[in-house]
Amino acid sequence: MTDxxxxxxxxxxxxxxxxxxxxxxxxxxxxxxxxxxxxxxxGEIHALLGENGAGKSTLMNVLTGIYQPEAGEIxxxxxxxxxxxPQDAIAAGIGMVHQHFKLVKAFTVAENVHLGxxxxxxxxxxxxxxxxxxxxxxxxxLAVDPGATVDDLSTGEQQRVEILRVLxxxxxxxxxxxxxxxxxxxxxxxLFVALRxxxxxxxxxxxxxHKLDEVLEIADRITILRQGRxxxxxxxxxxxxxxxxxxxxxxxxxxxxMRTRTEGVAGPGAPVLTLDGVTLKGRLTDVSLQxxxxxxxxxxxxxxxxxxxxxxxxxxxxxxxxxxxxxDGDDIAPLGPRKVAALGVGHIPEDRLxxxxxxxxxxxxxTVLREYRQPPVSRGPWYMPRAARALAEKIAAxxxxxxxxxxxxxxxxxxxxxxxxxxxxEMRIASRVLVAAYPSRGLDVGAINTMMRYFTELxxxxxxxxxxxxxxxxxxxxxxxIAVMFHGQIMGVVEGEQADIDEIGLMMGGQRGPQAEVAx
Amino acid sequence: MRxxxxxxxxxxxxxxxxxxxxxxLLALAVTALMMAMAGIDPIDLAAQVLSATxxxxxxxxxxxxxxxxxxxxxxxxxxxxxxxxWNIGAxxxxxxxxxxxxxxxxxxxxxxxxxxxxMIAAGALGGALWILVPTLARAYADVSELITTLLLNxxxxxxxxxxxxxxxxxxxxxALATTARLPVxxxxxxxxxxxxxxxxxxLAVVLAVIFSVTRWGxxxxxxxxxxxxxxxxxxxxxxxxxxxxxxxxxxxxxxGVMEVAGTxxxxxxxxxxxxxxxxxxxxxxARAAPLGVIASAFLMAVILNxxxxxxxxxxxxxxxxxxxxxxxxxxxxxxELAHYRLRRLEGRN
Ligand SMILES: Nc1ncnc2c1ncn2[C@@H]1O[C@H](COP(=O)(O)OP(=O)(O)OP(=O)(O)O)[C@@H](O)[C@H]1O
Ligand SMILES: [Mg+2]
Numbered sequence: 109m110t111d112x113x114x115x116x117x118x119x120x121x122x123x124x125x126x127x128x129x130x131x132x133x134x135x136x137x138x139x140x141x142x143x144x145x146x147x148x149x150x151g152e153i154h155a156l157l158g159e160n161g162a163g164k165s166t167l168m169n170v171l172t173g174i175y176q177p178e179a180g181e182i183x184x185x186x187x188x189x190x191x192x193x194p195q196d197a198i199a200a201g202i203g204m205v206h207q208h209f210k211l212v213k214a215f216t217v218a219e220n221v222h223l224g225x226x227x228x229x230x231x232x233x234x235x236x237x238x239x240x241x242x243x244x245x246x247x248x249x250l251a252v253d254p255g256a257t258v259d260d261l262s263t264g265e266q267q268r269v270e271i272l273r274v275l276x277x278x279x280x281x282x283x284x285x286x287x288x289x290x291x292x293x294x295x296x297x298x299l300f301v302a303l304r305x306x307x308x309x310x311x312x313x314x315x316x317x318h319k320l321d322e323v324l325e326i327a328d329r330i331t332i333l334r335q336g337r338x339x340x341x342x343x344x345x346x347x348x349x350x351x352x353x354x355x356x357x358x359x360x361x362x363x364x365x366m367r368t369r370t371e372g373v374a375g376p377g378a379p380v381l382t383l384d385g386v387t388l389k390g391r392l393t394d395v396s397l398q399x400x401x402x403x404x405x406x407x408x409x410x411x412x413x414x415x416x417x418x419x420x421x422x423x424x425x426x427x428x429x430x431x432x433x434x435x436d437g438d439d440i441a442p443l444g445p446r447k448v449a450a451l452g453v454g455h456i457p458e459d460r461l462x463x464x465x466x467x468x469x470x471x472x473x474x475t476v477l478r479e480y481r482q483p484p485v486s487r488g489p490w491y492m493p494r495a496a497r498a499l500a501e502k503i504a505a506x507x508x509x510x511x512x513x514x515x516x517x518x519x520x521x522x523x524x525x526x527x528x529x530x531x532x533x534e535m536r537i538a539s540r541v542l543v544a545a546y547p548s549r550g551l552d553v554g555a556i557n558t559m560m561r562y563f564t565e566l567x568x569x570x571x572x573x574x575x576x577x578x579x580x581x582x583x584x585x586x587x588x589x590i591a592v593m594f595h596g597q598i599m600g601v602v603e604g605e606q607a608d609i610d611e612i613g614l615m616m617g618g619q620r621g622p623q624a625e626v627a628x
Numbered sequence: 629m630r631x632x633x634x635x636x637x638x639x640x641x642x643x644x645x646x647x648x649x650x651x652x653l654l655a656l657a658v659t660a661l662m663m664a665m666a667g668i669d670p671i672d673l674a675a676q677v678l679s680a681t682x683x684x685x686x687x688x689x690x691x692x693x694x695x696x697x698x699x700x701x702x703x704x705x706x707x708x709x710x711x712x713x714w715n716i717g718a719x720x721x722x723x724x725x726x727x728x729x730x731x732x733x734x735x736x737x738x739x740x741x742x743x744x745x746x747m748i749a750a751g752a753l754g755g756a757l758w759i760l761v762p763t764l765a766r767a768y769a770d771v772s773e774l775i776t777t778l779l780l781n782x783x784x785x786x787x788x789x790x791x792x793x794x795x796x797x798x799x800x801x802x803a804l805a806t807t808a809r810l811p812v813x814x815x816x817x818x819x820x821x822x823x824x825x826x827x828x829x830x831l832a833v834v835l836a837v838i839f840s841v842t843r844w845g846x847x848x849x850x851x852x853x854x855x856x857x858x859x860x861x862x863x864x865x866x867x868x869x870x871x872x873x874x875x876x877x878x879x880x881x882x883x884g885v886m887e888v889a890g891t892x893x894x895x896x897x898x899x900x901x902x903x904x905x906x907x908x909x910x911x912x913x914a915r916a917a918p919l920g921v922i923a924s925a926f927l928m929a930v931i932l933n934x935x936x937x938x939x940x941x942x943x944x945x946x947x948x949x950x951x952x953x954x955x956x957x958x959x960x961x962x963x964e965l966a967h968y969r970l971r972r973l974e975g976r977n
Binding site: 424425444445446447448449455457462463464465466467468469473474477478480481486489490491492493 | 853
């Protein structure tokens with residue numbers, strides 16, 4: 109392995125910053141990690157890849173002392189260490205930013221940075237904390253506003269606070285679990301700049317992601333897990349997206365052509381859902397859109413430009429202040445989310461842990477969320493636990509999610525598996541419309557492919573699909589038409605086939621394009 | 629080889645249960661130790677408490693009379709917790725329930741068979757009304773119910789004192805600080821144990837059924853666990869919150885009805901006897917499960933009954949309060965410890 113040290117410009121005998129040797133981690137009914145070994149050297153960005161549920165988050169939770177391995181050792185700077193809590197790991201210079209953020213939303217940035225930190229002064233004063241935070245932010249090159257309340261920050265800003273929190277504790281190894289899943293491409297680039305600066309100071313980053321292009325761009329070396337076992341560790345330049353995907357799943361992934369319809373299926377048909385001049389208190393302005401049966405309408409735009417509100421209006425979660433929302437000609441604006449869902453509108457929400465799932469409740473309770481009101485789960489006023497369980501098993505099977513125990517809290521599932529469950533649950537009820545907000549977030553390549561194929565099947569059955577995404581490639585691949593949002597308005601709608609990335613990019617920045625035709 | 633503590637993500641149920649039992653035993657042991665240090669033979673005292681409680685039908689009947697109000701207030705608090713609301717005001721709702729029932733019994737003429745249901749209804753309604761303002765404040769303005777329900781306790785307590793010693797004071801002049809005996813009483817089922825106990829037990833079972841196998845129970849569970857996902861599914865979160873909190877108040881109020889119409893027989897100041905606060909402990913020990921409330925309320929009743937015996941031994945009631953406090957403390961510690969397991973590490977280092 110001298111090769112690695114040479115390439116990173118290290119001494120021949122330099123120990124890795126951290127090393128895992130033969131780690132086993134078992135949960136009831138699941139082997140999450142089996143004999144995994146991993147070495148991370150100073151100056152390297154090491155990517156960790158694998159399918160949903162492959163054991164990436166678990167391995168990192170072992171490294172940071174959240175879980176204890178059944179077997180194996182952790183070495184830091186060449187010495188064996190045992191971490192019984194995350195505090196031990198951070199004291200040894202290993203810090204992690206989790207897949208789901210762990211900030212206190214009601215606190216300010218400065219308060220969050222100082223929470224549970226031995227260096228926090230005993231007598232805290234707002235201005236002192238904010239000054240310290242500002243200094244840290246400057247020193248570490250991560251711009252934050254110390255006085256801002258976390259709840260008011262964008263996802264990218266929240267993540268910067270999380271990273272600042274970890275780095276301020278003198279972390280030498282920074283672990284990022286799917287950091288870019290929730291970032292805009294621009295925010296991701298900013299993050300990469302900060303990461304490169306961090307490793308240039310002799311530190312290391314472990315980077316988990318499902319976005320292969322991004323991994324190839326940022327990583328020095330890449331380790332791939334499959335079903336809890338390590339498959340390979342490779343230099344990034346020796347890999348291609350194809351070879352990585354192949355190693356992750358153990359077989360070739362065939363990316364299907366999504367836009368062509370199956371033989372005999374007609375193109376977009378009659379209008380199903382129409383937005384007519386919808387305005388929502390400063391978040392949406394005069395939005396008019398028409399969705400036709402059997403079409404996929406892509407919604408492009410930088411996150412935070414009204415996509416969330418658009419989804420809320422489409423699914424009855426928000427009532428517009430002005431304008432109408434017509435489903436098959438009837439105004440559904442006043443109906444509320446339950447009745448709208450009952451009319452056949454499914455919704456894969458943006459934040460699965462905030463609204464799509466109740467993390468502390470069982471897998472069963474969460475999986476039947478859309479069908480608990482109807483037989484067999486409900487009979488009159490009764491809720492049938494056994495029928496619910498059976499339905500949950502059925503949905504989990506179609507979603508290809510392995511659930512060892514349906515009574516366990518749904519938060520114990522891997523991030524991608526939670527997303528798969530939500531997606532399948534919603535597809536089941538979407539007989540007219542499916543509103544999917546960033547549905548591929550957290551999914552592995554294979555699962556994204558499967559989900560997209562399923563969207564096309566829904567489309568071919570005559571369902572209207574609204575696909576909100578930041579991945580232009582995904583949108584171009586799938587959409588019949590693409591609407592571009594900016595500042596709560598639709599800047600224009602382009603045909604998918606003739607769509608031009610540059611044109612869409614300009615519209616995302618606020619230029620008007622071809623307008624949507626609105627039927628009266 | 630050496631031993632190491634390991635923290636589990638969620639505590640397995642049997643461990644959580646074992647931790648509960650152990651915490652109770654530990655609290656008893658600490659109390660025993662303190663008594664021994666104060667020169668009282670704890671074993672002798674325990675024997676006296678047990679024989680006084682379980683050794684005679686009188687003891688058992690007394691136990692039953694303590695058991696019933698604790699069930700009502702324990703259920704009241706537990707129900708609130710189901711949707712994430714802390715009803716600290718069971719004490720006040722209990723008082724108001726008693727007040728309403730006494731008012732009907734004293735001032736409304738009519739046959740017993742009509743008055744009793746009216747008293748029960750009035751007491752439940754009174755309890756619900758007493759939590760109405762905190763409920764609406766929580767539901768519409770997100771004001772924490774913790775403080776509001778607590779504050780109303782003092783109002784209710786003083787109101788009952790005032791009424792019982794003022795306008796409703798026994799006109800015959802025989803009683804100094806209570807109303808006259810109520811002309812209507814809750815019938816007894818066994819010895820001096822009245823219908824309050826079987827009604828409370830029945831309610832615990834009914835509530836357990838409601839929360840586990842009704843659609844409403846499912847929705848409450850969802851709304852209590854994550855209001856965001858309940859709203860997303862179109863559940864009427866606010867309506868459920870209001871309904872559950874009013875139900876909680878009504879249950880506590882019912883406890884007051886049974887106390888005034890069954891156990892005490894007249895309205896007097898301090899009729900709630902801290903049952904409302906003890907109910908918080910009962911509910912927490914039961915992890916807000918209605919059937920668990922039966923077990924923890926029973927335990928609390930035994931301890932309270934023991935306290936009465938201890939008083940005859942020259943110990944103050946504070947000893948009992950300290951003991952309940954210890955149990956809660958140990959239960960909290962036990963809850964945390966149930967997350968850990970001891971593991972042997974093989975090999976060196
Ligand atoms: N606390 C837990 N209890 C039980 N099972 C768990 C727990 N945490 C993880 N698992 C299981 O371990 C396996 C690995 O999960 P992990 O979260 O490590 O996957 P992952 O590689 O991070 O996947 P993803 O890409 O979807 O985030 C999964 O099958 C998961 O259900
Ligand atoms: Mg993960």
